Amino acid sequence: MISESQLADTFEQQRHRMLALAHRVLGSRSDAEDAVQEAWLRLSRQDADGIDNLPGWLTTVISRICIDTLRSRAARPEVSIDQGLPELVVADDRDIPEDAAVLSDSVGLALLVVLGSLCPDERLAFVLHDMFAVPFAEIGPIIGKSADAAKMLASRARRKVQDVPRPAGDRREQRQVVDAFLSAAQSGDFEALLRVLDPDITWRQHTARGVTVTTGSGEVVEAVRRGQGARITARRVLVNGEPGILGWGPSGRPLSLMACTVRNGRLVGIVSIADPVRLAGLDLPEPPDA
Template sequence: MTGSDVGDDALAGAFEEQRGRLEAVAYRMLGSRTDAEDAVQEAWLRLMRQDAATIDNLSGWLTTVVGRVCIDMLRARAAHPEAPYGERLPDFVVTEDEGAPEDDAVLADSVAVALLVVLDSLGPAERLAFVLHDMFAVPFDEIGQILGRSTDASKMLASRARRKVQAAPRPSDERRRARAVVDAFLAAARAGDFEGLLRVLDPEVRWRGYSARGLVVRLGAAEVASRVQFAAGATATSRPVLVNGEPGILAVGQGGRPVAVMACTVVDGRIVEIVSTTDQDRLAAMDLPD
């Protein structure tokens, strides 16, 4: 083995030690595990093109690169909202729906899913400043270097982001009401009750269904209710779960095999959006409750 090989092996080992933290940073920035992995992979590729001898602090260097890659990705999304990102199935964290809503909120926070909803309202620079400082204790002078701004400007960005995060409503009561709506939807679906479905669906509800064949979008309460009513006789057993900390549905087929996960967004007492997947590969990759 050559000296270069030894050096490459050592660098790869050092990078792998940082990978978990880097992916955590990128996930909180991007809200997508796939995109987070892409950002970290890009950092690895850039590291391979860099003279490692010029890097004094590998952890800081990698954080800087991942931060800049994430900002570029966020800006690209904002500039091209029609880009393929919008066609991807969002990451689902599925847990049992039991215990007090406050406990559920803690659980959602522990996987940083509920927070991602708030972070989506922040600009890329605000989001990076808040995530790196408040969640990963990166000093503001380093954040400033990543953003190309002064330390004081970085502090201001983080402070503004922090105020927005703190001002976000704590949805314990809202979650109870949303659970009741989703439960009513589930009961109407089981009974094939078309009118009951219409009562809990927003007239302009949007359903994005991901299968192994791709994405199907259904628009409007009548179309969604018709599809749900058509599937009412299926042999799968559906039960309430939490999807990303919010009320959702898990459908299980014969032998206990998961056949679908459905996430519901409730606004003003009606379901305005449904995102579901029946893709067995996606379902197999999820850590679903028994």
């Protein structure tokens, strides 16, 4: 017979995996933590001796909690994450160790944004199969479909996700590229700026007026050119675990936040937030001279 302490120990061993899965599916760390807590409550009410494969059982339970949450959001769009943005976690980037916890479970903002555009069944099927290697035979019953239907959902999601810029290279290289971009932008060195930008960079901008998506390094350079002379203080930060840039105005009020995706020594993707209301609701680092 499994004791309560043994059950709790086993659950704690699976907590990190469940939290990572729920975060990718729900796009919110707080919602993911709530889902894990609900999984524990369901386990505590279950006859554990009747569970043959506890890790598999927990994966199924956390997945069903997540799909219920996603479907509830879809039915009540007024409570879904605004403008397609997932929860943002912004922190100081002080060259912390590469194996630090904040990096080990990070999910790129660009990927979370696209995952958030998928329908609930597509999102869960893709995350379970492509990120956590759960077989389609197990995914099907979770979403109430056949294994073949689950496979089709994941394939459809994969096509939508495949063009999302993914970071490559170690964290130190990513920081260097972001620093080079920031330095070139601040100094107005447009040739240096072009060298650090991928020609086909994707720039997704979230403003108070809505969302725009542009491609091409010329768009970014032109935006930097228009901003020359503005009294902005900016420095590198971590945005959902990846190097980014936070800018403040003369009063110390945050003006913009950028999440940067680096591949092969160049910026290939930027997600920027310049919505004052959205920025005011975030827990952001203080400006350098605060």
